[in-house]
Amino acid sequence: MMSSEEETEFGLYTDKLLKKSKRTRQRVDAGEPRNSYSSIPNFSSRPAFLGGSNNIYGAIFTQQQQFGLFGPGFAPAKMLNELLGRQKPENAAEGEDVKFDNVIRCDNSPPSGEQLAHHMLRDILQGRKHELLALEQDMRNGQDHIINNNNNEPKTSPERNDVDAAIPVKECLTEASDRERQQAELMEEALNGMETESLPSPKVEPASPAKPEDAKKARVENIVTGMRSSPAPPQVNGCKKRKLYQPQQHDSNADRYVDDEEEEIEPIRQKRVEKNILKSQLRSMQEQLAEMQQKYMALCNRVEQGSEESQEIEEIPSDSEQSKRSAPPSPVTRSTPTPVPQPTLAQEVSKMKISPPGPPFHNGFLHNPHQHMSNAAAMYLGVSHKLFMEQEARLAKEAAAANAASNESHHIQSSQQQHSTPKSDHIQERLNIIRNLNPNGTDLEGLADALKSEITSSLSNLIDSILHRFVHQKRCKQQDAATAAEQLNKDLLMASQLLDRKSPRTKVAERPQAPPPPHNHQNQMVNGNAGCPSMMPVHNMNNMQKHSDLHIRPPMFQPPKPPGINAPLYGMTHPFCVNKPQEPPEQNEALSLVVAPKKKRHKVTDTRITPRTVSRILGQDGMGMSPAAMEPNSCSSPRPPPYHQPPPMLPVSLPTSVAIPNPGLHESQVFSPYSPFFHGPSHGHHMAMQASSSPPRMHKIERESPPIHHPPTLLHPALLAAAQHGASPDYGHMRAPSNGMNMDNGDRNSDCNSGDISYDGMQPTISFLCKDFSKNLSAHHPGISLTPEHSSTLTPMHLRKAKLMFFWVRYPSSAVLKMYFPDIKFNKNNTAQLVKWFSNFREFYYIQMEKYARQAVSEGVKNADDLHVGGDSELYRVLNLHYNRNNHIEVPSNFRFVVEQTLREFFKAIQEGRDAEQSWKKSIYKIISRLDDPVPEYFKSPNFLEQLE
DNA sequence: TCGCATCCTG
């Protein structure tokens, strides 16, 4: 049953678990043995000792795959996978008996019966969407199965059959009937292919006794499959209302369908027709866009090349460039080529697509002498691609789903290609025209036409003007460069606005389409560009770049442009990340499934919005803490006078986000956000992203030596900046004297020696550290006390910090946490909150792990050792996005190691079918809990928080 | 019973 793993070290422990688990518990995982992991004496924090042949470390070190007890001789992975894949139901069935027994037993106990039933139903409903569909079918057949959606009242009877009788006929039913009618009609008339898609497939899965685990598994699988099989829109809503507010999924069809539900049939049909029309029109527009882009690229290249060297010009320079760029990227470890046969359009698109960012991007565009131009181009493309890419994505989906449709689209495309691109004078005028059209709304076709011509014309205008400017710019050289860039920016801004306004719908889906970025820092910059057209004047850029941590954004800047999440088309080190190259339909999906996108009830949260406000802008300049302060001419806006407002007790929200890209920059260094600091600080520890480059082995070896001297993983500009300033006055001794920036050791126990970190929760006054700090302040600005008040309130910045800490510790004790949040006056509540945060972090983390592990399994990965998490793997990026959204710090290499281990553990467990067991994750948790590392000292520094911006 | 951890839900 349990793998040998447990037997070795956790024997006793797991025995208990197993025994206990027999008890009537419906939830597999509820409750983790308290303090289990870290408190278990035998748990060494270092893998080295784990001698067991089965332990992961053994496997890792020996580079041999060992499936626990199964050993090498076990069936070929392929077989195994298939077996498992198909077996799942079986396994589940086995377990179900047990589980169900439990459930039944529970029924006898009055108090919990209801709840159990509720849970059960919930699980069923959540996990087995397809089942629901089947049920729906049943309903249609006259059976009285009633599906209860989660929003309805809890059933009183645990038995499924009873549900029928017990449930009052609710909207569900009516909705269903509505749909029924609609669908019937639609089927008959076969209005369009899309509709038929939405019909529930008669696929029936015998409503087996619901087993929670099963349901859970199903859920996860749903997520996974959802990620993978986006082309084929999963079941369309049953009576699952919850599905509805689940992300603005690409599945516009479903959405539409849902929306239409309530309305009369007639209008629905009309709308559909209209939509189709619009769709085709959009398609044509895309075509044109593509064309124009090509032209544009070609022109750009010609111009550039002409000026540089007289090199041969290729037909489509962009292509060549692209190929150059895309070639080098890490060879896919295990290529699971999923080159979905793309229709011609898609091919074209792929050509057009800017090589998914990352390093290649830099090499390509950014290095050329005319960077401002290139950047502008990139930006432009980013903007204009929104619409295009989205549509392309949808197209791909549809093509996969309905073959018939593809032909049509081709026709349309080709026919539309003939469109000429009319030119007109001013965008504004046209905008007005369009605005006038909108109100009527009735004439959608007209509108579409208008939009079409509008976009095309304006775009062509844009391109022309851009080119003109470019040429002109070349003549005028640097002097004019700045202004030209500004102009470009304006143009681009206008363009983006134009596009946004015109196609509001695309807006929704566009985010995921953002150019993907292998190398986050850089990419974020790039993406930021596309997302935030409003740039700073070029002349400011130089200063800015020197302080990449001090991103002063245009007031209007709205961060919500998370770095592209799309998987890069290439460069996936991670085997199972390789797949969805052709799946523009957001990689996000799975993620969003996990993390509900729109929750209104944040308290401390919403990290996207930066709290540190005015304090940063106002307060900081006097403090000599911000890099900016050192800079005489930093930023266009002269630093505010030395007076300070009382530091806001509670952080005010400011838009935060990634650096503002400087479109106009021509210095290459600009694009390595951290570069400015690499040389600055005395410790040039440029541990810079070895990302995927650093061989995993290294980490492993690293870990072997207990004293582990963690490589200076930090690189947070803020820190570096701080280091710079450390030279100045008192600041220097704020840090541990010996370590300086090498915050290596931060041993939990030893860190106290820093002395200054004495945290006394009760002291109303400032702590040592704060005193120090305040001394500085007052020294520089008498009368101003910027003492980081010992607040008991955890701010969003604390949250960020906590997230960053997660890279080192997954299971921090509350003591450790307190130590690392010296500015917090801890009490039960905020301690719990902080702990809860980490719990949440873990949750997210493990969900991701499981998801990807399952994906790997289902994709036929054989050996856990084949799983690698590179810096460019999707998994890695997802995690980084979650915990290190703005790339505040360099992700410690150990974290990647941990991730990899976790992934492998999950993978093995799943592969071996252990996931059928009740608490199969626990063993994994235990393993992972041992992989915690000491958090770097600098996390304790108040400045760190400060710099988290 | 309490503290802690997970899972689920919103």
Added chain:
DNA sequence: CAGGATGCGA
């Protein structure tokens, strides 16, 4: 992310 439910160990 926060609340609540639940489980487990002490």
